[in-house]
Amino acid sequence: MTASITPQPGILDIALYQSGESEIAGHADPLKLSANENPFGPSPAAMDAMATVLSESHRYPSTDHADLRKAIAQLHGLDADRIICGVGSDEVIHFLCQAYAGPGLEVLYTYHGFGMYRISALAAGATPVVAPETERRVDIDALIAAVTPVTRLIFIANPANPTATLLEISEIARLSDALPPECLLVLDGAYAEFADGYDGGAALVTVRDNIVMTRTFSKAYGLGGLRVGFGYGPRVVIDTLNRIRGPFNLSVIAVAGAKAAVGDQAWVNECIRVNAAERARLTGGLRQLGIACDDSHANFVLARFADEAEADAADAHLKSEGIIVRAPKSYGLPECLRITVGRPEDNSRVLDALASFRGAE
Numbered sequence: 021m022t023a024s025i026t027p028q029p030g031i032l033d034i035a036l037y038q039s040g041e042s043e044i045a046g047h048a049d050p051l052k053l054s055a056n057e058n059p060f061g062p063s064p065a066a067m068d069a070m071a072t073v074l075s076e077s078h079r080y081p082s083t084d085h086a087d088l089r090k091a092i093a094q095l096h097g098l099d100a101d102r103i104i105c106g107v108g109s110d111e112v113i114h115f116l117c118q119a120y121a122g123p124g125l126e127v128l129y130t131y132h133g134f135g136m137y138r139i140s141a142l143a144a145g146a147t148p149v150v151a152p153e154t155e156r157r158v159d160i161d162a163l164i165a166a167v168t169p170v171t172r173l174i175f176i177a178n179p180a181n182p183t184a185t186l187l188e189i190s191e192i193a194r195l196s197d198a199l200p201p202e203c204l205l206v207l208d209g210a211y212a213e214f215a216d217g218y219d220g221g222a223a224l225v226t227v228r229d230n231i232v233m234t235r236t237f238s239k240a241y242g243l244g245g246l247r248v249g250f251g252y253g254p255r256v257v258i259d260t261l262n263r264i265r266g267p268f269n270l271s272v273i274a275v276a277g278a279k280a281a282v283g284d285q286a287w288v289n290e291c292i293r294v295n296a297a298e299r300a301r302l303t304g305g306l307r308q309l310g311i312a313c314d315d316s317h318a319n320f321v322l323a324r325f326a327d328e329a330e331a332d333a334a335d336a337h338l339k340s341e342g343i344i345v346r347a348p349k350s351y352g353l354p355e356c357l358r359i360t361v362g363r364p365e366d367n368s369r370v371l372d373a374l375a376s377f378r379g380a381e
């Protein structure tokens with residue numbers, strides 16, 4: 021007999037996720053500006069807390085992350101019972117698709133939308149549907165027009181990745197108002213901390229029954245390697261997601277690190293302050309070199325070149341100088357390079373390298 025072991029429909033349509041590159045042949049210590057990581061690393065308080073619990077690693081972690089949820093709730097003024105913690109916000113995105121999408125149902129996102137939306141939709145057997153954007157911005161009217169009777173989830177990252185653009189909260193409210201009752205809107209707030217005066221949509225989620233906000237410790241908090249994120253939404257939705265969450269999804273170390281990171285707001289606020297100043301300097305420097313760039317509301321900038329060939333040449337030049345950025349071709353942006361805002365000296369290196377690229381062109 022020949023085995024015919026076959027995965028569920030959709031699974032083999034998933035292309036493996038491409039993360040930012042981290043190596044350049046011939047460069048022992050490249051400058052990695054390809055994954056929107058915090059260049060200053062984790063908070064020292066988080067590192068101490070993790071070191072302290074290493075000796076507890078033989079114990080299973082708490083199943084409900086009550087302490088961490090309470091700390092998050094206090095910080096943002098939320099109800100802890102409406103929070104779920106995941107192995108990165110990616111896991112929360114996954115839970116949402118597992119719980120609310122499936123065969124015959126659609127998951128909607130936008131043209132330059134984050135890659136995990138498609139992966140999680142296909143993993144659930146659902147059909148991914150893409151709405152157009154307008155000038156690298158999420159277009160609420162295009163999203164509303166793309167909703168069908170089988171749409172169940174709509175994902176928007178705000179600020180968006182890889183475009184770094186930001187939607188007004190009034191626009192998000194308008195989308196929420198326009199949705200049919202069986203549709204859930206997911207506001208991915210991975211970069212919310214970097215957008216001045218923006219709460220990630222938390223206040224809106226508090227008073228609506230069709231929006232979930234996802235947040236992460238991977239970006240502003242500098243804990244991408246630890247894998248902690250959370251979702252905040254209507255109580256019935258959080259209750260549903262908890263049924264499919266593994267009981268021990270976050271390790272003892274992850275819970276301790278994230279909780280201490282929440283407690284060290286001075287650290288994260290300083291990182292955000294430096295990011296804003298450096299982001300402005302990087303944006304201004306790119307424009308001075310004649311490289312177009314939208315105003316960024318995140319910890320990266322999207323540099324736009326004349327065409328794909330010029331972006332490739334700039335990427336090659338940066339690599340030759342030991343600098344790794346992200347070429348977001350799979351996001352429909354072949355003429356662009358996404359550059360994570362680094363430390364001040366890193367950003368100076370990027371601008372110097374691009375100036376010499378311009379000079380040699």
Ligand SMILES: *Cc1c(COP(=O)(O)O)cnc(C)c1O
Pocket residue numbers: 107108109110111134177180181208210235236237238239244247248249
């Ligand atoms: C980085 C990122 C995430 C966060 O992923 P984690 O699983 O929390 O590390 C989510 N959404 C977007 C748009 C991102 O860029």
